[in-house]
Amino acid sequence: MSQVDFAAIFPDEVLTRAHVRAVDVPVGAQSVRMALITLDNGADHTRPNTFGPAGLAELDQALDEAFAIDGVAAVALTGKPFGFAAGADLSGIGSITSREVAAQVGRAGHRVFSRLHRAAVPTFCFYNGLALGGGVEIGLHCDYRTVLTQIPAFGLPECYLGLVPGWGGCWLLPNLVGPERAVRVIIDNALNNNRMLGAAEVLALGIADAGFAAADFLEQSLRWAAEVVLGQRKVTRDPVDRDEATWEAALARATSIANTRTAKAAPAPYRAVELIRAARTVDRAVGFAAEDEALADLIMGEELRAGLYAFDLVQHRAKRPAGAPPRALARPVTSVGVVGAGLMASQLALLLLRRLEVPVVMTDLDQARVESGLGHVHGEIDKLVSAKRLSPDRANRLRGLLSGSTDRSVFAGADLVIEAVFEEMAVKKEVFAELEAVIAPECVLATNTSSLSVTEMAADLTHPERVVGMHFFNPVAVMPLLEVVAAERTDESSLATAFAVAATLKKTAVVVRDSPAFIVNRLLGRWMSETARIVDAGTPIPVADSASAGLAPMTPFVLLGLVGLPVALHTSQTLHEAFPDRFAVSANLRRLVAAGRSAVYTWVDGAPRLDPEVLSLFEQPADPVVLDRARVREQILDALAEEVGLMLAEGVVGAPEDIDLAMITGAGFPLYNGGLTPLLDRTGASERATGSRFLPRGRASLPPE
């Protein structure tokens, strides 16, 4: 297989060029000649350098030039202003259909990067800005590294996406900093929502040898490198413990993290564990060959394809919501009202204050509740100040923007009023009716309802067209999703305003047609309902519960405990009323709530254990149907596929992508399943339940050969 075929897979590669210049670095009266290679794709910092086949070829050629410079005593690599490199170009990965081509991805990187550690002269990497994945790995091939003390992000996100650091990272990093630290970067951080390192950590972990500030980073890095070349500066590193037990302890911890985060449903972290294990004993060539094989397997795996699809949704679709009206239609929001001063309302008020920075007024029925709500927000502001996440001046500004009242006439000047009162249609309609008498004609009325009909809520108003649903997820400050609900008569301007507010709040907005429980709660509800039905019919809880492993961040019965059984019961009743045919109310759940239980598990040493008292309350059917784990999983996936099919047919959302984006950002569904619909397609559930796939082959899965 030639290089040309490989390059043809990446027609959209943004070429990262590698410029070479000879620089003479003065150290006192001496001077060190170095070849300085600048990686630069010609775009600004919003489009970081990446390595595709052409970029690797360019770097290869640059290294030829660098080593050929007369009198060259060292080679150094750095990036364009404000950025080093964000790793491999992933644009072509989705269209790779053969394992042989997939294996070339690893080999091409290894071949070129390896020239840096095989060089006859010392090699240096100056991480002058964002360094991710292959961008970090290229530096690991160098003999020495410096890092920008203000570096915005540094990390190996491969396992987060469904890959392994396969351009040397899995072999080089543990051999540089030891297994414990390598695991922290490659596994812990990647699986912890892709956590990044700052310069202090990069230095403390021993990944970089020196840090320099941005004002003269390159000058100081060159000077430091020249001193190293002249032997005037000795670089000391912590020795790597080669003891097998140390490595196994680190790998056991990594495996346990992978189990917790992915329930063995994602292959990447486990492959990384194997590669790190081998790195203790095998030589570099063998280690790199194993990385090539791992990359080839993962690239030819469904999980990576789903992961890349999901990553694209989160990166792009989240920023340009499909089906949103033109932004120009949005009305300016310079003052906001929040009806209610309970916990949800207080969280909303804080978020609105921090992001919109406009006056926010809260109301409730009596002064005590208003005071309590304001007190909560003030308390949260104080906490942010203590944690140094908010300056005292900004805190004063936010406190000054917040006010409360028992009189709803304070909403007269508001551009947006969000209600977060008790989930009861009559109460909400009364609130809206009263507001309409006070507010300006252009004011958008939003409801944070999670289950009630927004259309019904607006029905009796003079201006129902300005009512929109804005369903936030708990905890409001953390969960990225905002379901923007378009009711039957909602006009484009009000909808556009809701989207504009969502963008300023930095939320991922997904538009949803007014329908019971919208997207996330409807699908979670169906999932819980189906699991409860299977348990009520006789399958033991541990079997039914573990059948969902890897589908969501937690299993259904663990989630039940988190939500609380009474709330779960209430939700299931609401859904049952909306969809009596498909959503059951569990008789056992009723019994548990009646007995005053709030969860089915008790937690011992961080592990769930079935509460025997709960078990005794469970009623076994006369004719129990006991299913095995695989059968339960099939039934659950089929049920979810049926529900997704109905939601698409009813026009609840415009496309399966919106369901996946919502499940990822609202319920933490994992990238390796692409959210949900790629998993349903992959397992055949879609075809069993609806007769066809949700997404065409190749969109979030391996393309047809």
Place this chain on the structure above:
Amino acid sequence: MPGSPERARRQVREVVFVDGVRTPFGKAGPTGMYAETRADDLVVKCIRELVRRNPSLPPDRVDDVAIAATTQTGDQGLTIGRMAALLSGLPSSVPGYAIDRMCAGAMTAVTATAAAIGVGAYEIAIAGGVEHMGHHPMGEGVDPNPRIVAERLVDPSALVMGQTAENLHDRFPGLTKQRADAFAVTSQARLAEAYRRGVIQRDLVPVATRSAEAGWGLATRDEPPRPGTTVADLASLKTPFRPHGRVTAGNSAGLNDGATACLLAAEDTAVALGLTTKMRLVSFAFAGVEPEVMGVGPVPATEKALAKAGLSMTDIGLIEINEAFAVQVLAFLEHFGIADEDPRVNPYGGAIALGHPLASSGVRLMTQLATAFAERPEVRYGITTMCIGIGMGGTVIWENPHHADYSRDHTHEESK
């Protein structure tokens, strides 16, 4: 509110030049080494290097940062002294300001902050200048008052520096093109020799140079010098300011990019902080002349500064004079009866060879004088002097701390 019983009495303090650095000077224009490097970044490199070279200086002790630039817009705008201080990582408590006196910008930054130290307002100051003539060509955005022409206030040639140099040749017919070219050749030769000895390099701070097409580079030497230049090379150059004129690119400074900065301190503060003294300020003066012959400005400025110090030219053992044009240096030398090739004058070459990024050059003269002082301990006094656009000159007289008679308790009475 009760007042303090007695206010602190003012005490005049001696001012010392602690240290000075500069960037290598570049050729202005799209192919110059700083074409894609910002002017303010050039200053920042200098300030950081000063702080690095003087580790005993607590950065929060800097009382002011005065940075000069002739064109104060774009990357030389935003009150560049303050902005450069922030960009250099000095504490936000350190203030800064911008200065303009055209070519004598950095010199004025030094005299203004030195004066503030002298009257006890400051203890430590950073002074410097920058001119990125590639980003800011001479005359950028100027809007001369129409009265200048209507009332014949100033000869129109006064606004074109090359024409003022031609005017100087007219005034002093004895200053021929041949003498100017010979002076220029000496400047090139002296600079080349100083480079060979490693004298120039000590003051330079390397600058990473950005180029989108070629990648990062590192500036470690001045770009303008043309070592080996001969009189014959210069004879045939064009005279762009006048047909059959005398001023050429060869006997004048070019258009350049560069920055300088120096550290000044009250003498007692320098001693207390363990900072070195490279020179001590004796006196300074600025003077005006007819704008169309601005090149003679150093003459009255030097007379004035000498008079204030109670010194005469015979006391001056070293002269760093800016070489905007060879003819203007010759006019100065002729006035004081100094030979064209006197070794006291610009011993390491000057702006004709290494460049003249307008507002930065004053401190470059000072760093070279400080170097010469260290090499020539027998010299007690030296001057830095330069001509200034719109008809001015500026001169600062310095004392050599390496001289046998130098004492910290020095008062000027002794020298009278």
